[in-house]
Amino acid sequence: xxxxxxxxxxxxxxxxxxxxxxxxxxxxxxxxxxxxxxxxxxxxxxxxxxxxxxxxxxxxxxxxxxxxxxxxxxxxxxxxxxxxxxxxxxxxxxxxxxxxxxxxxxxxxxxxxxxxxxxxxxxxxxxxxxxxxxxxxxxxxxxxxxxxxxxxxxxxxxxxxxxxxxxxxxxxxxxxxxxxxxxxxxxxxxxxxxxxxxxxxxxxxxxxxxxxxxxxxxxxxxxxxxxxxxxxxxxxxxxxxxxxxxxxxxxxxxxxxxxxxxxxxxxxxxxxxxxxxxxxxxxxxxxxxxxxxxxxxxxxxxxxxxxxxxxxxxxxxxxxxxxxxxxxxxxxxxxxxxxxxxxxxxxxxxxxxxxxxxxxxxxxxxxxxxxxxxxxxxxxxxxxxxxxxxxxxxxxxxxxxxx
Amino acid sequence: xxxxxxxxxxxxxxxxxxxxxxxxxxxxxxxxxxxxxxxxxxxxxxxxxxxxxxxxxxxxxxxxxxxxxxxxxxxxxxxxxxxxxxxxxxxxxxxxxxxxxxxxxxxxxxxxxxxxxxxxxxxxxxxxxxxxxxxxxxxxxxxxxxxxxxxxxxxxxxxxxxxxxxxxxxxxxxxxxxxxxxxxxxxxxxxxxxxxxxxxxxxxxxxxxxxxxxxxxxxxxxxxxxxxxxxxxxxxxxxxxxxxxxxxxxxxxxxxxxxxxxxxxxxxxxxxxxxxxxxxxxxxxxxxxxxxxxxxxxxxxxxxxxxxxxx
Ligand code: SF4
Ligand code: SF4
Numbered sequence: 001x002x003x004x005x006x007x008x009x010x011x012x013x014x015x016x017x018x019x020x021x022x023x024x025x026x027x028x029x030x031x032x033x034x035x036x037x038x039x040x041x042x043x044x045x046x047x048x049x050x051x052x053x054x055x056x057x058x059x060x061x062x063x064x065x066x067x068x069x070x071x072x073x074x075x076x077x078x079x080x081x082x083x084x085x086x087x088x089x090x091x092x093x094x095x096x097x098x099x100x101x102x103x104x105x106x107x108x109x110x111x112x113x114x115x116x117x118x119x120x121x122x123x124x125x126x127x128x129x130x131x132x133x134x135x136x137x138x139x140x141x142x143x144x145x146x147x148x149x150x151x152x153x154x155x156x157x158x159x160x161x162x163x164x165x166x167x168x169x170x171x172x173x174x175x176x177x178x179x180x181x182x183x184x185x186x187x188x189x190x191x192x193x194x195x196x197x198x199x200x201x202x203x204x205x206x207x208x209x210x211x212x213x214x215x216x217x218x219x220x221x222x223x224x225x226x227x228x229x230x231x232x233x234x235x236x237x238x239x240x241x242x243x244x245x246x247x248x249x250x251x252x253x254x255x256x257x258x259x260x261x262x263x264x265x266x267x268x269x270x271x272x273x274x275x276x277x278x279x280x281x282x283x284x285x286x287x288x289x290x291x292x293x294x295x296x297x298x299x300x301x302x303x304x305x306x307x308x309x310x311x312x313x314x315x316x317x318x319x320x321x322x323x324x325x326x327x328x329x330x331x332x333x334x335x336x337x338x339x340x341x342x343x344x345x346x347x348x349x350x351x352x353x354x355x356x357x358x359x360x361x362x363x364x365x366x367x368x369x370x371x372x373x374x375x376x377x378x379x380x381x382x383x384x385x386x387x388x389x390x391x392x393x394x395x396x397x398x399x400x401x402x403x
Numbered sequence: 404x405x406x407x408x409x410x411x412x413x414x415x416x417x418x419x420x421x422x423x424x425x426x427x428x429x430x431x432x433x434x435x436x437x438x439x440x441x442x443x444x445x446x447x448x449x450x451x452x453x454x455x456x457x458x459x460x461x462x463x464x465x466x467x468x469x470x471x472x473x474x475x476x477x478x479x480x481x482x483x484x485x486x487x488x489x490x491x492x493x494x495x496x497x498x499x500x501x502x503x504x505x506x507x508x509x510x511x512x513x514x515x516x517x518x519x520x521x522x523x524x525x526x527x528x529x530x531x532x533x534x535x536x537x538x539x540x541x542x543x544x545x546x547x548x549x550x551x552x553x554x555x556x557x558x559x560x561x562x563x564x565x566x567x568x569x570x571x572x573x574x575x576x577x578x579x580x581x582x583x584x585x586x587x588x589x590x591x592x593x594x595x596x597x598x599x600x601x602x603x604x605x606x607x608x609x610x611x612x613x614x615x616x617x618x619x620x621x622x623x624x625x626x627x628x629x630x631x632x633x634x635x636x637x638x639x640x641x642x643x644x645x646x647x648x649x650x651x652x653x654x655x656x657x658x659x660x661x662x663x664x665x666x667x668x669x670x671x672x673x674x675x676x677x678x679x680x681x682x683x684x685x686x687x688x689x690x691x692x693x694x695x696x697x698x699x700x701x702x703x704x705x706x707x708x709x710x711x712x713x714x
Binding site: 040120214 | 486527529530534550553554557559567568570573659660668672685690692693696
């Protein structure tokens with residue numbers, strides 16, 4: 001195993017074609033956001049009274065939270081279970097989680113009718129509401145992620161503060177403050193790390209409870225009392241594959257070393273976790289007898305089959321093979337499938353499986369909803385790119401020319 | 404460097420433990436019905452309704468809703484099956500169930516639709532800020548000043564009632580029947596629709612008495628009514644009750660469970676968060692692991708460790 005270098009800013013041209021594409025997506029989404037604040041949600045979305053939740057809740061919020069789970073699962077592995085060899089991936093995972101949850105908050109802010117009232121749950125408590133629990137956990141967790149990120153920023157700035165001109169006299173003060181922040185945070189960080197994991201478990205499962213309020217509307221293939229447990233297990237499961245996915249994308253587009261020495265063992269845990277998830281899903285189906293819906297040819301049964309086959313069973317079979325785990329490409333494919341499976345699951349629970357009575361037409365997202373979602377995701381990737389360029393996040397070094 | 408077996412199962416076991424800690428305990432499933440003890444209600448006698456749409460008109464006036472596109476005297480809107488919307492909190496729909504009169508003409512049946520003012524409402528349990536509340540007098544009341552517009556109430560309502568101002572960019576509201584809350588809190592006040600109905604198809608009163616009245620009517624005229632009161636047991640009971648001569652399924656009524664809509668979510672919520680036992684024990688367990696594993700690392704390894712905080 002090669003010794004890992006310390007995380008450091010990467011040296012790579014910033015304005016690559018990929019970055020330009022991200023900017024293009026961000027620019028495309030902007031007019032739709034403006035339209036939403038001029039003409040209301042009706043101007044850009046296909047939402048109606050029977051379909052109050054659409055793409056923005058299904059993807060930006062529910063899927064965003066699930067895919068940001070890598071932040072807490074890697075933190076748990078490296079800092080709580082003492083597997084320090086995985087520290088190389090904790091920083092990028094933390095960054096993804098921080099940006100992911102920021103995206104969730106932004107998506108939610110655009111989606112709720114009264115954006116300016118978004119803070120109301122902080123003063124108007126309603127503990128019966130699952131959404132209230134989820135919102136509180138997400139608010140607190142978002143701040144914890146920011147706090148966990150501070151040391152990275154401090155590490156970059158320490159000893160390098162030199163403000164221009166008359167502001168120069170503040171240099172020492174700021175240095176002292178940074179030093180203080182670093183020292184205090186170093187002592188209490190363990191509290192935040194554990195709290196982050198606890199809060200994650202709470203709201204990941206809470207997201208699963210959300211749709212349990214609609215027993216007559218959510219299709220029986222997904223409506224199960226263990227939906228919170230399924231959401232939690234799938235979030236924990238998708239954490240490491242998501243790390244593999246983004247590390248591979250980041251390292252190959254930035255031509256860095258692939259970190260296979262960390263990723264391969266990481267996915268051995270995934271075999272076990274995905275296996276549990278698969279057993280829970282299938283066991284639940286058998287216990288509740290919902291397999292009767294499997295082959296009835298409706299969109300819902302097809303969506304369920306695709307979700308299970310493509311997102312769970314095939315990648316699990318792939319991962320069992322050590323050859324797949326050692327091959328960078330095959331591992332990437334398997335992990336991408338797992339990530340896709342979780343996306344499909346969230347979309348199924350919140351959109352495809354949601355069958356309200358009296359609906360005059362089925363919901364399909366409008367161009368505006370897709371454009372805004374794409375813009376948010378592009379924005380996330382853009383800021384990720386900015387952060388790894390200027391902050392010590394990634395540990396892998398440029399590839400050897402020969403490799 | 405590979406994780407060895409023992410450590411692996413250690414991790415796995417803890418993850419499973421964490422998952423279990425997040426599961427509700429069955430024994431804490433006791434959830435009491437939160438319905439008010441003696442609420443008001445309305446009994447709608449479907450066999451009496453003539454579909455004159457006077458109640459729609461009264462509702463429009465009392466709630467200051469915009470004037471309708473088609474006048475309330477015009478029966479043409481009855482040709483479509485309508486739902487309550489932001490501009491109309493109640494609508495009357497016409498059904499032909501196949502019943503014919505002596506001259507072999509199809510007999511229409513009219514059904515008034517509005518918020519059922521559930522006894523233990525899904526919308527109230529769902530609302531993230533408590534903008535929706537069930538009042539002691541039976542009304543499910545909406546307070547726009549708290550609402551954030553998340554529309555979770557609309558997801559939760561089993562009758563598909565709340566409607567949303569999708570066209571308002573900044574201050575949209577949830578719209579639904581108010582039960583004329585501002586009128587019925589006064590002594591002798593009644594909902595506008597119940598007052599105006601020319602054939603007295605709607606009776607306003609204490610829900611308990613209305614149930615008695617409904618049973619009486621059914622008993623006195625079993626040829627006219629089916630032996631069922633819709634709203635007596637549906638989703639834990641509703642303040643609006645219906646009796647009919649035709650099967651409810653043929654009149655656009657949903658076949659709903661008797662269990663209140665919030666039952667499962669609130670059981671899970673309160674099971675997990677009672678005294679915060681689940682989060683706190685998870686915190687303690689993880690803290691224990693952190694201490695154990697990192698201490699081993701520090702004492703067993705020659706490699707000097709920076710303390711936690713080296714994210
Ligand atoms: S009918 Fe719907 S909106 Fe009315 S009280 Fe019941 S759940 Fe709430
Ligand atoms: S839209 Fe308003 S009333 Fe409905 S659940 Fe959200 S905050 Fe409550």
